Amino acid sequence: MYDTNSHATGRVSIVIGISGPSKYFCLSTPAPLVVLSPAQVMVRPTDPYEYLHYDMVPAHNTFKLGYENILARLDNPPFHDLTNFMGYCEAWAVSIAGHHDSEEEVVFPVLNTKLDFSREIEQHKVIHHHLDEILDIIHKAKDDHSEFDPAKLKSLMTSFKEPLYQHLDEEIEHITPDKMKVFDVQVMVKLDADLQKYVKAHGDPFLLVPYMRSHTPAELKDTWPQMQWVLRKLVIPYVLARRYSGYWKYSPYDMS
Ligand SMILES: [Fe+2]
Numbered sequence: 001m002y003d004t005n006s007h008a009t010g011r012v013s014i015v016i017g018i019s020g021p022s023k024y025f026c027l028s029t030p031a032p033l034v035v036l037s038p039a040q041v042m043v044r045p046t047d048p049y050e051y052l053h054y055d056m057v058p059a060h061n062t063f064k065l066g067y068e069n070i071l072a073r074l075d076n077p078p079f080h081d082l083t084n085f086m087g088y089c090e091a092w093a094v095s096i097a098g099h100h101d102s103e104e105e106v107v108f109p110v111l112n113t114k115l116d117f118s119r120e121i122e123q124h125k126v127i128h129h130h131l132d133e134i135l136d137i138i139h140k141a142k143d144d145h146s147e148f149d150p151a152k153l154k155s156l157m158t159s160f161k162e163p164l165y166q167h168l169d170e171e172i173e174h175i176t177p178d179k180m181k182v183f184d185v186q187v188m189v190k191l192d193a194d195l196q197k198y199v200k201a202h203g204d205p206f207l208l209v210p211y212m213r214s215h216t217p218a219e220l221k222d223t224w225p226q227m228q229w230v231l232r233k234l235v236i237p238y239v240l241a242r243r244y245s246g247y248w249k250y251s252p253y254d255m256s
Contacts, residue, residue, distance in 0.1 A: 033061045044223055048188035049177040052107070055195075056175060058224045059099060060168040062215035065252055066092035067157070067164065073250070074154040079145070084246035086142045089153075091211040091247055093135050096164075098203040100124045106198045110191050111175070114182045120174065123167040130160040196226075206243040209236055214251030221256070232256060 035057070045054050070089050078085050104124065108117045134156050141148035180188060213236055216224065221232065237256040241248055248255060 033064055035061075044226055047177065048185050048192065049180045051188060051192040052175050052180060052195075053172065053177055055192075055225060056172055058216060058220055059212075060172060062212055063092070063096050063099070063168060064165065065215045066095070066211070067161065069250065069252055071154065071157050071161075074150045074157065077148070077150045079148075081246070082145045082148060083142060084244075085250060086138050086148070087244055088247040088250040090135065090138050090142070091207050091244070093131050093138065094203070095208055095211045097128065097131055098208055100127070101202065102195060102198050106195050107191065110183075110187065115174075115179065117174070120167065120171050123163065123170070126163050127160075127167060130156065130163065134160065206240050210241040210244065210248055210255060211251070213237075213241075214248050214253050214255050217253055 045051065070092060073085070104121065108121060111117050134153065137149065137153050137156065212225075213221070213232075233256055241255050
């Protein structure tokens with residue numbers, strides 16, 4: 001049964017570990033995360049009407065965590081490690097873009113048969129305009145470190161916050177299990193399967209998967225997203241995360 005407490009929100013403190021001695025600090029996020037209920041953290045819901053909401057909440061939180069993390073570092077960016085820091089920023093940006101692609105390709109066409117997700121589609125356009133500008137700075141800085149302008153990136157990130165957070169929160173509210181009840185349960189089952197299939201087939205797994213896992217809190221790691229133990233404990237930390245291993249020192253959580 002759907003637990004309405006899953007919409008509870010609250011400020012969180014993120015403990016961020018940076019490789020190297022004595023460089024741990026706490027970042028208090030100014031924006032609340034939507035959190036899952038304790039029951040949902042322990043076990044994936046069995047009601048197909050809950051699947052979409054259950055998967056979307058932690059996914060959106062990874063984007064907020066990355067946003068807060070990047071913004072906090074732009075006052076004192078790691079110039080000595082710019083390739084990796086820009087790579088981390090790129091992983092955050094392309095993770096959002098890939099997430100939106102999956103929604104536009106798989107989720108919204110189904111939901112739009114009985115609900116209206118035109119607002120979300122318009123919000124995506126605004127967000128992608130911001131992301132393109134941010135990615136342009138990131139790519140230029142990766143190519144030529146002297147081009148990096150943290151003040152400009154911070155300004156873009158700051159103006160990006162409202163459209164990003166508003167969209168992420170509104171979409172979560174729009175896909176609550178009660179609203180999904182207009183669909184046949186088989187539609188929800190197929191949507192879940194199609195979405196998982198799409199996600200597995202698109203994007204760079206060496207970038208997107210380690211980003212997701214290192215922005216998923218420990219208490220949720222065994223439950224979300226659904227995956228085999230061998231993937232969670234071996235393939236992701238020891239294979240996928242290796243290719244861009246320098247990026248993930250900027251992540252808030254451990255890889256596995
Ligand atoms: Fe979403």
